[in-house]
Amino acid sequence: MDLTHGEQHERFRLEVRAFLAEHWTAARGGQGVPTPEHEARFRRLAVERAYIYRHVPRRYGGAEQPFDPVVEDVLRDEFNAAGAPMGISGGGPGMLVPTLLERGTEAQREEFIDATLHGDIRWCQGYSEPGSGSDLASLSSRAELDGDEWVITGHKIWTSSAHVADWMFGLFRTEPDEPRHGGITYLLVPMRQPGIEVRPLRQLTGDADFNEVFLDGARTPVRYQVGERGEGWQVSRTTLKYERNMLGDPRQLQNVLDDLVELARRTRIEGRPAIESAQIRQRLAELEGYVAAQRWSANRQLTAVARGAPESAQAVTLMSKLYGTELSKRLAELGYDLLAADEALLQPPVEGLGRRLPRDPRRPGAWTLQYLMSHAGAIAAGSSNIQRNIIGERVLGMPRDLRRRS
Ligand SMILES: Cc1cc2nc3c(=O)[nH]c(=O)nc-3n(C[C@H](O)[C@H](O)[C@H](O)COP(=O)(O)OP(=O)(O)OC[C@H]3O[C@@H](n4cnc5c(N)ncnc54)[C@H](O)[C@@H]3O)c2cc1C
Structure with a gap:
C-alpha cells in the first residue's frame, strides 16, 4: 500500500521542511528554549506562508485557506518532526477561536481572535x-442580568491557567427553572476584576497549573455573551468538539515511543542493555503495535474527512481520544519502570520561565513527569x-x- 500523499503534496512537504529548517531549527541556533520574540517572529512568518491558522480569515489574523485535510496532515507531520509550535497552544486558539468563528458576533471576532492567536489575550x-x-x-454557578451586564456568582474548579489568563x-x-441543559449561557468574562479570586491547586507533579476560581459578583457586559441566552450548552458542544480533536495525536505517541526505545537502549538491567531483555522487548513490541494502530486510525480519519464523510471521521476522533490517551499512560508506565532511582526524581520547574524545559527525555525526572502527566489526558x-459511553x-x-x- 502506498501511503505517500501524491506528488503535489510531497513537493509541498519539502517546502515546509526547508522553511522550518531555516526559520525554526537554524534560527534558534541550537538554543534549548526559544525566546518569546523568536516564537512571535516565527508565528508571523508561518501565517504569511499559510502554514498555521489556515482556517481563520485574514481580517482576524489568520491565513484564510480553503480546507485541505492532506495539506493539514503534511503540516502537522513536519512541524512535529521539527518540534515547532503550530501557533499559540492552549484553549484560546484551539477551542475559543473556532467557537467564535462558528457562533460569535462580528464584534467578538474582531475584538478577540487576532489577539488570541498571537498571544496578546x-x-x-x-x-x-x-x-x-x-x-x-x-x-x-449563576449569572443574573443587571441592566446590560451579567453578574456572576459561583465556584469553578480544575481551571487550567486561570492564574495567568x-x-x-x-x-x-441563567435560567434556574429550566431543565439542566436548557438554562445555561456561554459568557466571556474578564479575569482581572474585584469579584474574581483565583486559588492555585497543587498537583502530583508539584506544579500548580490548575486553579479554583471563586466568582462573587463578577461582571461582564451582555455583548460578551456567545450565542443566545439559555443556549450555552449547544455553544459548549462546539468548543468541546475542538478540545477533543486536540487529544490522541499519533505523532505525539510516536515521539514518546521513540524516546522509550532510546531509554531501553541506554538503561542496563543486570549489566546488559534493557532492550535485550525478552520481557522489555515484548512490552515495546506490543506498544509499537498499538501506536501503529493509532496511526492507521488517524489515516482512516483523514480519508473520511478528505472524502467528505464527517460522521465516520467523528467516530474515529472519539475513539482516537480514548485509545490515544489510554495508550499514552501505558507508554509512560514502561518508561517509569525502566528508570533507575536517581533518574526518577522530579526536577523543579525552571526558574523564571514559568514552564518546564522543552521535552528532553534525558533530563532527570523527565519520565516521572511524563508518567504523572499521562493520566491527565484520560480525564480532561x-x-x-464518559468517552466509552459516548461511543x-x-x-x-x-x-x-x-x-x-434528561
Ligand atoms: C489536565 C486537565 C485539565 C483540565 N482543565 C480544565 C479546565 O481548564 N477547565 C475546566 O472547566 N475543567 C478542566 N478539567 C476538568 C475536567 O473536565 C474534569 O476533570 C472531567 O470532566 C471529569 O470530571 P471530574 O473530575 O469532576 O470527575 P467525575 O465526573 O467526578 O468522575 C469521577 C470518575 O467517575 C467516572 N464517571 C462519572 N460519571 C460516569 C458515568 N456516567 N458513567 C461512567 N463513569 C462515570 C469518571 O469516568 C471518573 O473515572 C481538567 C482536567 C484535567 C485532568
Whole structure:
C-alpha cells in the first residue's frame, strides 16, 4: 500500500521542511528554549506562508485557506518532526477561536481572535465545578442580568491557567427553572476584576497549573455573551468538539515511543542493555503495535474527512481520544519502570520561565513527569468512561446512560 500523499503534496512537504529548517531549527541556533520574540517572529512568518491558522480569515489574523485535510496532515507531520509550535497552544486558539468563528458576533471576532492567536489575550475554560465534571449539565454557578451586564456568582474548579489568563470562557446558569441543559449561557468574562479570586491547586507533579476560581459578583457586559441566552450548552458542544480533536495525536505517541526505545537502549538491567531483555522487548513490541494502530486510525480519519464523510471521521476522533490517551499512560508506565532511582526524581520547574524545559527525555525526572502527566489526558475533555459511553451511544447506537438521561 502506498501511503505517500501524491506528488503535489510531497513537493509541498519539502517546502515546509526547508522553511522550518531555516526559520525554526537554524534560527534558534541550537538554543534549548526559544525566546518569546523568536516564537512571535516565527508565528508571523508561518501565517504569511499559510502554514498555521489556515482556517481563520485574514481580517482576524489568520491565513484564510480553503480546507485541505492532506495539506493539514503534511503540516502537522513536519512541524512535529521539527518540534515547532503550530501557533499559540492552549484553549484560546484551539477551542475559543473556532467557537467564535462558528457562533460569535462580528464584534467578538474582531475584538478577540487576532489577539488570541498571537498571544496578546490568554484564556481559561470555566466549565467544571465541584460536583459537576462529567455531569457538567448539573453546574450551578449563576449569572443574573443587571441592566446590560451579567453578574456572576459561583465556584469553578480544575481551571487550567486561570492564574495567568486575561479572560475566561465559561458556562453559567441563567435560567434556574429550566431543565439542566436548557438554562445555561456561554459568557466571556474578564479575569482581572474585584469579584474574581483565583486559588492555585497543587498537583502530583508539584506544579500548580490548575486553579479554583471563586466568582462573587463578577461582571461582564451582555455583548460578551456567545450565542443566545439559555443556549450555552449547544455553544459548549462546539468548543468541546475542538478540545477533543486536540487529544490522541499519533505523532505525539510516536515521539514518546521513540524516546522509550532510546531509554531501553541506554538503561542496563543486570549489566546488559534493557532492550535485550525478552520481557522489555515484548512490552515495546506490543506498544509499537498499538501506536501503529493509532496511526492507521488517524489515516482512516483523514480519508473520511478528505472524502467528505464527517460522521465516520467523528467516530474515529472519539475513539482516537480514548485509545490515544489510554495508550499514552501505558507508554509512560514502561518508561517509569525502566528508570533507575536517581533518574526518577522530579526536577523543579525552571526558574523564571514559568514552564518546564522543552521535552528532553534525558533530563532527570523527565519520565516521572511524563508518567504523572499521562493520566491527565484520560480525564480532561471527558474521562475515558464518559468517552466509552459516548461511543456506545452515538457510534454504536446503544441505549443512553441512565444517569445522563434528561
Ligand atoms: C489536565 C486537565 C485539565 C483540565 N482543565 C480544565 C479546565 O481548564 N477547565 C475546566 O472547566 N475543567 C478542566 N478539567 C476538568 C475536567 O473536565 C474534569 O476533570 C472531567 O470532566 C471529569 O470530571 P471530574 O473530575 O469532576 O470527575 P467525575 O465526573 O467526578 O468522575 C469521577 C470518575 O467517575 C467516572 N464517571 C462519572 N460519571 C460516569 C458515568 N456516567 N458513567 C461512567 N463513569 C462515570 C469518571 O469516568 C471518573 O473515572 C481538567 C482536567 C484535567 C485532568
